[in-house]
Amino acid sequence: MSAVIDIQDLWVEARSSGGSFQPIVEGVTVSVYPGEVVALIGESGSGKTTTALSAMAYSKPGCRIVGGSITLNGRDLLKLDQEERRQLRGREAAYVAQSAAAAFNPAIRVGDQVIESTAIHQLMPRDDALREAVKLYQRLDLPDPERLSSRYPHQVSGGQLQRLMAAMAMSSSPALLILDEPTTALDVTTQISVLSAFKDLIRGQNTAAIYVTHDLAVVAQIADRIVVMQNGKVMEAGATEQIISRPENAYTQTLMAAVRPPPKSISVEGEGSDQTDDETIVSVDSITAGYGRTETKIVLQDVSVAVPRGKVVGVIGESGCGKSTLARVIAGLLPQRSGEIYHHGQALPHVARRRTRSVLKNIQIVFQMPDVAINPRHRVREILGRPLDLFIGLSASARESRIDELLELVELPTSYKTRLPGELSGGEKQRINLARALAAEPEVILCDEVTSALDTVVGKAIIDLLKKLQANLGVAYLFISHDLSTVASFADHVVVLYAGRVVEQGPLASVLAPPFHPYTRLLLNSVPELRTDWLDGVVASKAHLDHLGQAVDSSKVGCPFFNRCAVAVNDVCNRRDVPLRQMAQGHTVACHLELDALRE
Amino acid sequence: MSAASQVPSGADLKTRFTPSLIIGLVIVGFWLLVALFGPALAPHLESDIVTDMSYAPAGEVGLLGSDYLGRDVFSRLLYGARMTMGLALLVTLLSFSLGVILGFIAAISGRWIDGLMSRINDALMAFPSIILALIVMSALGTSLMIMIATVAIIDSTRVFRLSRALAMDISVMDFVDVARSRGESLWWITVREILPNTLAPLAAEFGIRFTFAILFISALSFLGLGVQPPAADWGVMVKENLQGLLFGSAAALMPAASVASLTVGVNLIVDWFLSRLGGDVSQELMN
Numbered sequence: 001m002s003a004v005i006d007i008q009d010l011w012v013e014a015r016s017s018g019g020s021f022q023p024i025v026e027g028v029t030v031s032v033y034p035g036e037v038v039a040l041i042g043e044s045g046s047g048k049t050t051t052a053l054s055a056m057a058y059s060k061p062g063c064r065i066v067g068g069s070i071t072l073n074g075r076d077l078l079k080l081d082q083e084e085r086r087q088l089r090g091r092e093a094a095y096v097a098q099s100a101a102a103a104f105n106p107a108i109r110v111g112d113q114v115i116e117s118t119a120i121h122q123l124m125p126r127d128d129a130l131r132e133a134v135k136l137y138q139r140l141d142l143p144d145p146e147r148l149s150s151r152y153p154h155q156v157s158g159g160q161l162q163r164l165m166a167a168m169a170m171s172s173s174p175a176l177l178i179l180d181e182p183t184t185a186l187d188v189t190t191q192i193s194v195l196s197a198f199k200d201l202i203r204g205q206n207t208a209a210i211y212v213t214h215d216l217a218v219v220a221q222i223a224d225r226i227v228v229m230q231n232g233k234v235m236e237a238g239a240t241e242q243i244i245s246r247p248e249n250a251y252t253q254t255l256m257a258a259v260r261p262p263p264k265s266i267s268v269e270g271e272g273s274d275q276t277d278d279e280t281i282v283s284v285d286s287i288t289a290g291y292g293r294t295e296t297k298i299v300l301q302d303v304s305v306a307v308p309r310g311k312v313v314g315v316i317g318e319s320g321c322g323k324s325t326l327a328r329v330i331a332g333l334l335p336q337r338s339g340e341i342y343h344h345g346q347a348l349p350h351v352a353r354r355r356t357r358s359v360l361k362n363i364q365i366v367f368q369m370p371d372v373a374i375n376p377r378h379r380v381r382e383i384l385g386r387p388l389d390l391f392i393g394l395s396a397s398a399r400e401s402r403i404d405e406l407l408e409l410v411e412l413p414t415s416y417k418t419r420l421p422g423e424l425s426g427g428e429k430q431r432i433n434l435a436r437a438l439a440a441e442p443e444v445i446l447c448d449e450v451t452s453a454l455d456t457v458v459g460k461a462i463i464d465l466l467k468k469l470q471a472n473l474g475v476a477y478l479f480i481s482h483d484l485s486t487v488a489s490f491a492d493h494v495v496v497l498y499a500g501r502v503v504e505q506g507p508l509a510s511v512l513a514p515p516f517h518p519y520t521r522l523l524l525n526s527v528p529e530l531r532t533d534w535l536d537g538v539v540a541s542k543a544h545l546d547h548l549g550q551a552v553d554s555s556k557v558g559c560p561f562f563n564r565c566a567v568a569v570n571d572v573c574n575r576r577d578v579p580l581r582q583m584a585q586g587h588t589v590a591c592h593l594e595l596d597a598l599r600e
Numbered sequence: 601m602s603a604a605s606q607v608p609s610g611a612d613l614k615t616r617f618t619p620s621l622i623i624g625l626v627i628v629g630f631w632l633l634v635a636l637f638g639p640a641l642a643p644h645l646e647s648d649i650v651t652d653m654s655y656a657p658a659g660e661v662g663l664l665g666s667d668y669l670g671r672d673v674f675s676r677l678l679y680g681a682r683m684t685m686g687l688a689l690l691v692t693l694l695s696f697s698l699g700v701i702l703g704f705i706a707a708i709s710g711r712w713i714d715g716l717m718s719r720i721n722d723a724l725m726a727f728p729s730i731i732l733a734l735i736v737m738s739a740l741g742t743s744l745m746i747m748i749a750t751v752a753i754i755d756s757t758r759v760f761r762l763s764r765a766l767a768m769d770i771s772v773m774d775f776v777d778v779a780r781s782r783g784e785s786l787w788w789i790t791v792r793e794i795l796p797n798t799l800a801p802l803a804a805e806f807g808i809r810f811t812f813a814i815l816f817i818s819a820l821s822f823l824g825l826g827v828q829p830p831a832a833d834w835g836v837m838v839k840e841n842l843q844g845l846l847f848g849s850a851a852a853l854m855p856a857a858s859v860a861s862l863t864v865g866v867n868l869i870v871d872w873f874l875s876r877l878g879g880d881v882s883q884e885l886m887n
Binding site for chain 1: 774775777778780781782784792
């Protein structure tokens, strides 16, 4: 059996800002056989996407393939002209992009987009193509396959769109499928169904697949072989089992070390310490908040959280659960509808501008996207100097040396003072963000998904830095994340948000151990584990796949999780107000079920 | 405030003098010199009728021939540089100050203030600009000052729309939220956070508006509302000598070419600004 795609000694160059060409992929060799999934993993900038795209003889604008051979089904792609390559894209090799939401045209029905490549290449009549599409929908476990084609993209959920992308790629039965981080943008609960659908489809069609990702735990579920890349070179290549259990290369070992252990396996020493001893710095009490003038868009409902001095409170939930809104309310960026925010027991004005300087100083916020959180026109010196001027007030020379100190604190060279944000990498920008918050010498920092936009290794470095600062400076964090593993490795106290309501909260150890809220259990079970049989095990148990197709219901009556809950009781959970159950000290679960049922 | 830290260091000038910048500077510099010293160098006064021959060919009367009244085109061109560039620059600066300030206020205040200002702006834009100018100036009189004010206000409606949209885009960025969470004043947020990020597109708009101002003023002058004869203005010169094209006279082409070269020069400089500033924030995000 010969390889579907055989990339030998590939060299790709990209035009640098100076105008000269620099190699970004250096001598990469990859081949994929039918029915096989080969994963390309590495940090951003490692050349993994560039390599994957070259399998279609495509290079991004500003890049050019300068050496090597790319053989797809026995033909050397580099010897073909543009028209021949176009003929083959979408027909023999298809591409699934990271963000399905951005890849679908909102004005065209999904059916027509799914069968587009069959229409472009005139492979089959429209009706036949649509019939084939329905079969693909069924194979991808998409709900209501008969009518799905006539929907518009906004009428379909994010996870379903991602599967529709796969359907789009598979509609012309390509020999090679290229998947570029197809589950990175999805919530963990959705990721499972998408992953297993991809896996079944690839096995079923005997397609060769290249899977690009930075997430090793995901790779372990789907890939047969792994190619580890760094700075455009292959560091290590081998069978999945070997790479994850016995990595030989030093860089692969670094990558493996950056993978957080699944929260289930974390043993927290000491039963969750009673946190009432600690002085509360910031607390919110029964906050209700939303956007728009009417009652229609309530994002947070009746949320109460307290941050004790020097502790880390983790807030976890899926996208849209209101966790970022919580940070914005506390920071005074979004006035709440009702409820109060307290700082040392004192109720705060709703809007930041009305707060006293000392309150503003003590509550700092760090945003998710490092690229937009710092003004691209301000130099690092000015970014860090502004909070110093506002809150600390130093002489010119003391200010200068304090900026140096702050840069050292976040482990950046002091020469960065004169740089513009555009001259920094994503991880460096996030460090500047953090340094800016630290400049005010706050009591608490609101961290809104601070590692989500970063690579695993860079993200781990940021978390380590946060831990160090907590230990050295005694600063507290409200740490907001969708990633349970990160929260579990870091937080003292965990708040689980679902549809704008707190469904469970308590000390880390109590939340990670039974009794669970059914949603917490679902989250815990959805975090991919770094072993090859994890996905199959989860899918086989089928326990939490059943109800996940449902959209998040934010109706105000009954339990918000009712329609996705595996153990919900009809007529109780969806009708009556949810009781707040006190478990152990400081541990509460909002659920109708009895304690024994939650323990199972 | 730390104004000192805003001063760009030498390393900042990544894109130094490019050939196109130099061409732009030479053109604009040339016309600036003409505007300054032109009247002193001109062989005749702008109103002097030097020959009784209309549309005399170039070289025969003066350097560039004569116009429809027999005046020296070369002299009028030199005189006109000051009038044309001065007026256009003044009008554009005024319209930009007005439009940008009001546009930013609308974008940042939001709610009903934005609604009110935007609707008034829409109402002004709904009139054809030349008709609007005619109405205002026939009501208030035809002095040069009134014309400058009228044209600046009409032009500022375009600037208002652009700057409001730009400020809206920037004001939802996280770094503006960070500033708000620091308790910064609206003034600081506008001038220090938003304005620097809108400079590039505003500079591009300035180049275009400058050209349009020349054309708009010449149109008004043609209707007798702008520059009053016998004062020379390039726009006026084009309009009054159009007939001459039929007789093969270049009297209308010379001022037209001057406007064109000035436009190219200004836009070359603006382009350099754009590349130096590296585009706006949204472009940076896409990278």
